[in-house]
Amino acid sequence: MSHLVQYGTLAIVFLAAAPNVNAAGRSPQAVAADVDALIEKMLTENKVPLSAKADDAEFIRRASLDITGRIPTAERVSAFLSETTPNKRARLIDELLADEEYGEHFAIIWYHRMVRIDDDNRYTVRGNTFAGWLEKSFNRNDGWNKIASNILMAQGPRDKNPETTFYLANVDDNKAGFNPAPNKITSAASKLFLGIKLECCECHNHPFNTLKQTDYWGVAAFFDDIHGDNTRKKELKDGAIPGVHEGAAVTKKKDSSNAPFGSIEIPDTKGKTVKAKYLLGTEAPLANHPSLRKLFVTWMTSPQNKYFSQAAVNKMWANFFGRGIVEPVDDIDMDKATHPDVLKLLSKDFAASGYDLKYLIRCICLSETYQRTSAVLPGNKDDEKLYSHMRAKVMSADMLYDSLEVVLGHGVGTSGKGPDVKKKTGGGREEFRKFFHADADDDVGVVDDYTHGVPQVLRLMNSGAISNSNALVTRLMKAGEPEKVIDSMYLTVLSRQPTAAEVQKMTAYAAADKFSTKAYGDLVWVLLNSGEFLFNH
Amino acid sequence: MASMLNELSRRQLFRLAAMSGAGAPVSGWLNTLAAHAADESKVGKKKHKSCILLFMTGGPSHLDTFDPKPANKSSAFKPIATAVNGVKVSDLLPKTATMMKDMVLLRGMSTSEGSHGRARYYMHTGYREGVGGVVHPSLGAITSHFLGKAEDDLPNFFSIGGQSFGAGYAGPMHAPVEITNPSTGIENLKPTDSLNALDRRSNLLQDLEKGFVDRVQTSGAEAHKATYERTLKLMHSEKVKAFDISQETAATRDAYGRTKFGEGCLLARRLVETGVSFVEVTLGSWDTHRDAENRLKSLTGELDPAYSALLKDLKERGMLDDTLVVWMGDFGRTPHVGKQGGRDHYPRAWTSVLAGGGLKTGQAVGRTNDQGADVEEGKVGTVDFMATICKALGINYEKNLYAGNRPMRVVDKNEKVVKEIF
Helix, strand or coil: CHHHHHCHHHHHHHHHHCCCCCCCCCCHHHHHHHHHHHHHHHHHHCCCCCCCECCHHHHHHHHHHHHHCCCCCHHHHHHHHHCCCCCHHHHHHHHHHHCHHHHHHHHHHHHHHHCCCCCCCCCCCCCCCHHHHHHHHHHCCCCHHHHHHHHHCCCEECCCCHHHHHHHCCEEEECCEEEECHHHHHHHHHHHHHCCCCHHHHCCCCCCCCCCHHHHHHHHHHHCCEEEECCCHHHHHCCCCCEEEECCCCCCCCCCCCCCCCEEECCCCCCCEEECECCCCCECCCCCCCCHHHHHHHHHCCCCCHHHHHHHHHHHHHHHHCCCCCCCCCCCCHHHCCCHHHHHHHHHHHHHCCCCHHHHHHHHHCCCCCCECCCCCCCCCCCCCCCCCCCCEECCHHHHHHHHHHHHCCCCCCCCCCCCCCHHHCCCHHHHHHHCCHHHHHCCCCCCCCCCCHHHHHHHHHCHHHHCCHHHHHHHHCCCCHHHHHHHHHHHHCCCCCCHHHHHHHHHHHHHCCCCHHHHHHHHHHHHCCHHHHEEC | CHHHHHHHHHHHHHHHHHHCCCCCCCCCHHHHHHHHHHHHHHCCCCCCCEEEEEEEECCCCCCCCCCCCCCCCCCCCCEEECCCCCCEEECCCHHHHCCHHHEEEEEEECCCCCCHHHHHHHHHHCCCCCHHHCCCCCHHHHHHHHHCCCCCCCCCEEEECCCCCCCHHHCHHHCCEEECCCCCCCCCCCCCCCHHHHHHHHHHHHHHHHHHHHHHCCHHHHHHHHHHHHHHHHHHCHHHHHHCHHHCCHHHHHHHCCCHHHHHHHHHHHHHHHCCCEEEEEEECCCCCCCHHHHHHHHHHHHHHHHHHHHHHHHHCCCHHHEEEEEEECCEECCCCCCCCCCCEECCCEEEEEEECCCCCCEEECEECCCCCCEEECCECHHHHHHHHHHHHCCCCCCEEEECCEEEECCCCCCCCCHHHC
8 A cells, every 4th residue: 555655646557557455455465575574584593695686687587487488578578677667577477467378388387287198098188178278267367276176076078178188187997998097086186286195095004194095095985986978998099079977877887896875995905995084084974975076175175274275375386486385395294394384374365365376476476585586695505495595497398498489489399289278389399398308397397407418408409490590690680780689689588688798708709700690690509508598597 | 314415415416417527627618528538548448237128118929939838829930949958939039049048038027017108117117107206217227327427428328219218316317318210320419510610609608607507506507517518528529439330331230130120239239339338229019919920020020130139249249248138028918819819918927038247148047837828937026127137237226216305225125136147
């Protein structure tokens, strides 16, 4: 509110960009300020100095990558750098969130988390349009509880109900066709929506915590009544559209089981059964044969269920900071949280916002913690967990693909359409992702380590596609003087202006080759192969 | 305490990698490369074992290759004698039969995974997919880790004609370098213009890069710098000649066979000769649910000359004792004819083959029943198999690698090494 007083004449402009408050009356700015206070308190206690705020160039590149999955264009950077409105960063965040590439970016991330190809689901997910459905959900800003609920309650044929793809990605092959497998669904759902890695407990009690095999199968029992339609291999190969439904199996029951309704038999235990049971909670009420999965979804998305919002917050935090407040991201153990108070605070406000994802992103991106530079100080260079500075992150394979396309004006993959998200279905994306090891990261959804080896670097350095910068160079050279060309080149590739020393070095290099197209092409090569380009910092 | 040490050691690893080969501060990458070339000539031949893994993707029928069963009427192929008295193989492998003195048949393989993806993962890593929620390192990555050195010019794990499996928690330095086509070598190895032009560019790159690593100081940034240095070293190395199989005589190339697999085996020999510790060559697909007879003839038509030529070549060059050659697939195939007229997946009993490596070769260990359906003697599970290979290579399989903070034994517990071959 004080902003309205301070910037009187700009009030109308500011209001137009004013983000929403949640049900508790908390604005993202207020939440961000609280997060900052907690972070800074711990830094002070540990006597770790804070790095300075990131400058505008650093900020726009980072925010564009984190929210829309690619670097900004030179034009956008230029305009942003010369803007003088005081709240321009907040407005940039809004602009990025309103861009449909926001939805595409997160759709691709979640699609790959949810659809992991194995021997059994290759046929049931082929040709799915799930990523497009996710994109629409994100761009409409559906609440995360609604999205999760839509996915877990999905039914019908896959073409009309793309969200059934989640179930169709977690199937087992049995004589009646491919069928949603309670164990696969349980492992996936608990990891993705609850931030609990239950999969160890499928076969035995968890080695590191108190979860038991019966906890696992208690959850699996909620998913034991979901069946595939048109999922025989032959039907699928002939082009049938698969689907799922809950309730009486249309085809013969897959295997004989002793389990009554609402219970499930644990494999390899000579008939031991477990009743549907909320995780670390009570048994589910089974009167009147309700939809089992609906019981689970209601429990999962209820305001009392802290796992649901915590899991979402932890993953979102990891997206922006390169690590979760708890690591590993998918297995939340509060004892391992670096800042348990921050996780609790954000989870509470996120839930109170109606699980509004854009709200959550604003809470994060408006914070000083997020906006700190990635430049270390001697006193904080070893800090990896306290957020004294922003740790430089490796660009994900998708980010690299899209950013190279922004720079070069053409795609650099060789084959394979991506999941069906409009702009990002460009030819060659799949091959590129695989080559740059995206599969390993998809499970967690956060690029953790530098995984590039010799083949990846050889490709970046020597491949025809990435070395082909003719279109770019031709355009840049229109600026005329070398200084202007180089300035424009830096804005395009590194999203910032060059320093005087850089201009001098680059000019000298180009001069030695008479400022030819080849010389400028070399300069583009240098910038594209630099750590500064490859990292998100 | 232990966890802190492990976390430190990963960052240190990258720092060390970045500094490797440079006793003095790096004044220029090219100067480092020159200094390194001088060092290399002083260092003698490395004394470590190497491994060539011939992976038969799809799962080859054991009955129709290395475990023929005359009592089983379903086989279209007959057993033939080999160079070892009493050991017979299918008549599809006549040339390989002559090299039996240098081979050990493990006929008691019994590995319990019958789906391709899971079986391949299990056979490559010794762990079941998904266990512990981590990605386990492939045998190639393990070998690269224990037998390779960071300052080697060439990476230590190559995969020819197939993908193999990655390095998982062994780290990116041990990821396989994939060569799709052995006659064309490593993709993108040559610059788009010339090595001189590349050097000009990379000098400028290095000059401008200094600032970034100092600015952000992450292990990732250091790893990036280290990988670039390593790649440039590779591009300048004399050792890249190893990738050029056209340097072999026509006679040699004909002996291996002018097929993708034959040339892959030849390339493998060249790489091992240069000091690479692990090369995997893939041949497939052996997944003969249908049309088994024709496909087997075609596949063994590629396998037989290449496999025998490889062993003979290694022997003649005095390399066989230091090179372990492993032949394996996803699993075996059903002793009875399947629904589609061929044979289906069968992990319960099958055959793998080890050769060279200084082992007690010239024998068959383990035995299946007269139908080739069950192991009667000498059962070898996947973990046993992995331990045996590690022992043959001189790798201590009881050691731990680390997945984050979590210790993971190189080979899973309760292993039983095949004693008869040592």
